[in-house]
Amino acid sequence: MLRIRDISYSVEGRPLFEGASATIPAGHKVGLVGRNGTGKTTLFRLIRGELVPDAGEIELPRGARIGGVEQEAPASRASLLDTVLAADTERAALLAEAGGAGDPDRIAEIQARLADIDAWSAEARAASILRGLGFDAAAQARPCADFSGGWRMRVALAGVLFAAPDILLLDEPTNYLDLEGALWLEGYLARYPHTVIVISHDRGLLNRAVGSILHLEDRRLTLYHGPYDTFAETRAARIALAEAERRKQEARRAHLQGFVDRFRAKASKAAQAQSRLKMIARLRPITTPQEAALARFSFPAPEDIAPPLITLDGAAAGYGGVPVLSRLDLRIDQDDRIALLGRNGEGKSTLSRLLAGRIEAISGQVRRAPKLRIGYFAQHQIEELSPAETPLDHVRRLRPEEPPARLRARLAGFGLTAAQAETAVARLSGGQKARLSLLLATIDAPHLLILDEPTNHLDMESREALVEALNDYSGAVILVSHDMHLLNLVADRLWLVKGGRVVPWEGDLEAYRESLLAAEAPPAPPRPAAPGAARPRPARDRIAALRAEVRKAEERVARIAEMREKLSARLADPALYEAGRAGDLALWQRKFAEAEEAIARAEALWLEAQERLEASGG
Numbered sequence: 001m002l003r004i005r006d007i008s009y010s011v012e013g014r015p016l017f018e019g020a021s022a023t024i025p026a027g028h029k030v031g032l033v034g035r036n037g038t039g040k041t042t043l044f045r046l047i048r049g050e051l052v053p054d055a056g057e058i059e060l061p062r063g064a065r066i067g068g069v070e071q072e073a074p075a076s077r078a079s080l081l082d083t084v085l086a087a088d089t090e091r092a093a094l095l096a097e098a099g100g101a102g103d104p105d106r107i108a109e110i111q112a113r114l115a116d117i118d119a120w121s122a123e124a125r126a127a128s129i130l131r132g133l134g135f136d137a138a139a140q141a142r143p144c145a146d147f148s149g150g151w152r153m154r155v156a157l158a159g160v161l162f163a164a165p166d167i168l169l170l171d172e173p174t175n176y177l178d179l180e181g182a183l184w185l186e187g188y189l190a191r192y193p194h195t196v197i198v199i200s201h202d203r204g205l206l207n208r209a210v211g212s213i214l215h216l217e218d219r220r221l222t223l224y225h226g227p228y229d230t231f232a233e234t235r236a237a238r239i240a241l242a243e244a245e246r247r248k249q250e251a252r253r254a255h256l257q258g259f260v261d262r263f264r265a266k267a268s269k270a271a272q273a274q275s276r277l278k279m280i281a282r283l284r285p286i287t288t289p290q291e292a293a294l295a296r297f298s299f300p301a302p303e304d305i306a307p308p309l310i311t312l313d314g315a316a317a318g319y320g321g322v323p324v325l326s327r328l329d330l331r332i333d334q335d336d337r338i339a340l341l342g343r344n345g346e347g348k349s350t351l352s353r354l355l356a357g358r359i360e361a362i363s364g365q366v367r368r369a370p371k372l373r374i375g376y377f378a379q380h381q382i383e384e385l386s387p388a389e390t391p392l393d394h395v396r397r398l399r400p401e402e403p404p405a406r407l408r409a410r411l412a413g414f415g416l417t418a419a420q421a422e423t424a425v426a427r428l429s430g431g432q433k434a435r436l437s438l439l440l441a442t443i444d445a446p447h448l449l450i451l452d453e454p455t456n457h458l459d460m461e462s463r464e465a466l467v468e469a470l471n472d473y474s475g476a477v478i479l480v481s482h483d484m485h486l487l488n489l490v491a492d493r494l495w496l497v498k499g500g501r502v503v504p505w506e507g508d509l510e511a512y513r514e515s516l517l518a519a520e521a522p523p524a525p526p527r528p529a530a531p532g533a534a535r536p537r538p539a540r541d542r543i544a545a546l547r548a549e550v551r552k553a554e555e556r557v558a559r560i561a562e563m564r565e566k567l568s569a570r571l572a573d574p575a576l577y578e579a580g581r582a583g584d585l586a587l588w589q590r591k592f593a594e595a596e597e598a599i600a601r602a603e604a605l606w607l608e609a610q611e612r613l614e615a616s617g618g
Helices: 040-048 080-086 089-100 104-116 119-132 149-163 179-191 203-208 228-263 267-282 348-356 379-383 391-398 404-412 430-442 460-472 484-490 509-517 540-571 582-615
Strands: 002-011 014-024 029-033 055-059 066-068 167-171 195-199 212-217 220-225 310-319 322-332 337-341 363-368 374-377 448-452 476-480 493-498 501-504
Touching (some): 002 040, 014 055, 014 220, 029 040, 029 203, 040 066, 040 167, 040 195, 066 149, 080 089, 080 149, 089 104, 104 119, 104 540, 119 149, 119 179, 119 540, 149 167, 179 203, 203 228, 203 484, 212 228, 220 228, 322 363, 322 501, 348 374, 348 448, 374 430, 379 430, 391 404, 391 430, 404 430, 430 460, 460 484, 476 484, 484 509, 540 582
Parallel strands (some): 029 195, 029 212, 066 167, 337 476, 337 493, 374 448
Antiparallel strands (some): 002 014, 212 220, 310 322, 310 363, 493 501
């Protein structure tokens, strides 16, 4: 059980917690929510012991292992699979010690502990986690250095999930996942056997993966039972009740003050007036829960232009002359709200760049309406902001003729205050940078707005504001997002990007989600094979990964067999069978039986790996 008792903590004189308390039972799944900047990440650092509270204490279960994604996996030459396996430091240490152990007693202890932690199925478990996060077998065999920072963040997440700490702390884990990875993570966390606390603004995850919401507000912690929607309803009711009580108190205060004002000067009423003043002083102010100020987005409205905005006829798009998408026959009109679905790597971002004019078609035709303006927002654009410049500098560069007051009004329309307008971008929060990037993408009143993961770094209130702004926006919208709540409320058409093609998805988002959870790939358009085409050979990297798995399985069998031989030699010692040593004999016989069981399991895993290799044609 995790107990937070009356903690207080300040940063540079600004209090983040004052007498905050909460109790989280073992094994509970909790979503930690609150507005950006209230101290959620700081609470994680307090729990991990990286910071010490100014007052109060945090009580953890004795010996509890705490895990979280601190930073991305290193850009090493180790494979993804080996990097994740190394995250279980106990298993890695035991295996390393087993390789050089000579003492039969210690060998037996190592063997028993490896069996306890299910070490022999570790590779299968690690591979399953990596697969759920978007890495196929070939990718798992590649070194970490081959992947970008965002992908290495997924590897770091896979590592902490594999290590299975007693208390798992996750800070916005879906920010670097696609829709498919986010849905997989929801299911994994719901089944996770230990305590989970996750900071998230992903409404779907908070509704399906956790059973309680821990709300950080007004420097206090309040635990609500139930998913996020239940929390939102309960809190709304609390706000309404507190507001009603506040209005009643204000009316009472006004009535009493009116009596005092009228009769304070009259000697006959002086005593009553003094009594009323004392009553006013005893009225304790009723403060309503801190209502999140919904900082609205203000997307400028484009003028109408003749449809269609964009048509694609037999177009192909890719890089270096190699197509990622082909045979694209699509049309976009100004009233379209389109969500792009598909697994990572299928080409959603490629299609977005093609439509935005960031890349040219390899073949076919792409026709755009005359005077068409396109706004494009992608995650990497936040990183392209100039860290040393202010938001005011960024907007002034695009509108040098506008007066400062107008520029500030533009920033205010995207929730950036006067103080933030003159703060260097490097000191802004992720959410504030995202708002600035959205402003820059829409400043020209685009007819088509293409948004690739726009909700990353936005808190819950900002996401709701974005939903309202997109629904009020009169231009076309194309969305790529792992936030199903956003897609459900904004998109009215779904396009599936799969197998190099883009086709309409005829079902709804829930049907798509169910198809992913059931591990059933959504139907792809048929691809007729060329006459006489030969069956493609299995990819070399896939076979190489399977061969590496077989080799590791063989080494594992040999290692356990060596342990078993040492235990067998110990059991062959006649001294062990002397009178009075029955207890020792039973102990060694039990350890030998454990080794026998372990080698049977290792051999079974080896045979499975061999069968997969043979089935692949390797």
